[in-house]
Amino acid sequence: MRVLVTGVTGQVGGALVARAAPDGIEWLAAGRDRLDLSVPDAIAAAVDALAPDAVVNPAAYTAVDAAETDGETAFRVNRDGPAALAAACAARGVPLIHLSTDYVFDGTGTRPYRPDDPVAPLGVYGASKEAGERAIRAVLDDHVILRTAWVYAADGRNFVNTMLRVGAERDELRVVADQHGTPTPAGDIADAVATLLAARRAGAAVRGTFHYTAAGETTWHGFAEAIFRRAEKHWGRRPSVHPIATADYPTPAKRPAYSVLDNSALDAALAGVATVPRRPWETALNAVLDTRLGPLTETK
């Protein structure tokens, strides 16, 4: 089974193609040079040229604040590109696994969001991703939309690397403590996608919208504290992180106050076929930080 993977310079796409493909699966890595989501008219030809048996689409416009003033690009990349990709999959009769986000929710929920809970994005990025989900559902039955959240990897533009950069320079940081979610490593998402593909190859017909994150929940403040708890073992110092309210950290885009995702639908869909790998968020974070900062020694 030849699996076309987009966004291979990004966190999730990069983790996927860096990972050994499951038995019988071969990755076809397609960067922006081979498949540009902002040129929807060229997508069918790009897919035909690669002739995949399945497509995974982690490529996206992910700059949440920039999207507020560049909605045209965000919608082209996050809605029109995926729509064309889904149409190309439909024409070839192959499935699409598409990545989406917790930012499709408005954050007024009081229990973890289920895949069929109503969406109401607060910002342009979330709206463009939500529009992409709808566009895929409209043209391709054989799809999996996998929403995840708060993604990071040792390399990449993410909150962990922002905190490490700023925390290396300053002794005090201020981080919002009233937005709740679940930090999730790109490598774990890649493992979940690989599990889905292997299940698919074994004949399981998993279709629809699902959630996948690490286990547990925290706030951006709690995430920052955990980052520095581990970094201290490497650095021998620890900056203090002051909890603040969202109102005290103004950003162009509004973000959900609560976007914890209920993962049980995915586990249920794969029950009896495969176990979806999932670690507690802080266990996963510590492993990624040790990769990023080097091995711990006894003396540190």
Ligand SMILES: NC(=O)C1=CN([C@@H]2O[C@H](COP(=O)(O)OP(=O)(O)OC[C@H]3O[C@@H](n4cnc5c(N)ncnc54)[C@H](OP(=O)(O)O)[C@@H]3O)[C@@H](O)[C@H]2O)C=CC1
């Ligand atoms: N990052 C996060 O915190 C979260 C991400 N998600 C979703 O998960 C998925 C993966 O995110 P992540 O890996 O973190 O994203 P990254 O921001 O790390 O990478 C984005 C990727 O998309 C590619 N890309 C951007 N524009 C285009 C385009 N016009 N044509 C082709 N490729 C393009 C980039 O390529 P290039 O290097 O050329 O720019 C890059 O490879 C996305 O769908 C995202 O919406 C969901 C929740 C949280």
Ligand SMILES: Cc1cn([C@H]2C[C@H](O)[C@@H](COP(=O)(O)OP(=O)(O)O[C@H]3O[C@@H](C)C(=O)[C@@H](O)[C@H]3O)O2)c(=O)[nH]c1=O
């Ligand atoms: C750097 C920094 C951020 N913050 C706040 C701002 C914001 O509310 C929160 C997170 O900021 P970031 O900009 O790093 O994260 P953000 O870009 O909002 O991350 C999102 O990216 C997209 C792609 C997704 O799909 C989401 O799941 C989510 O991961 O932390 C502080 O309070 N203090 C700080 O020093």
Ligand SMILES: [Mg+2]
């Ligand atoms: Mg950001």
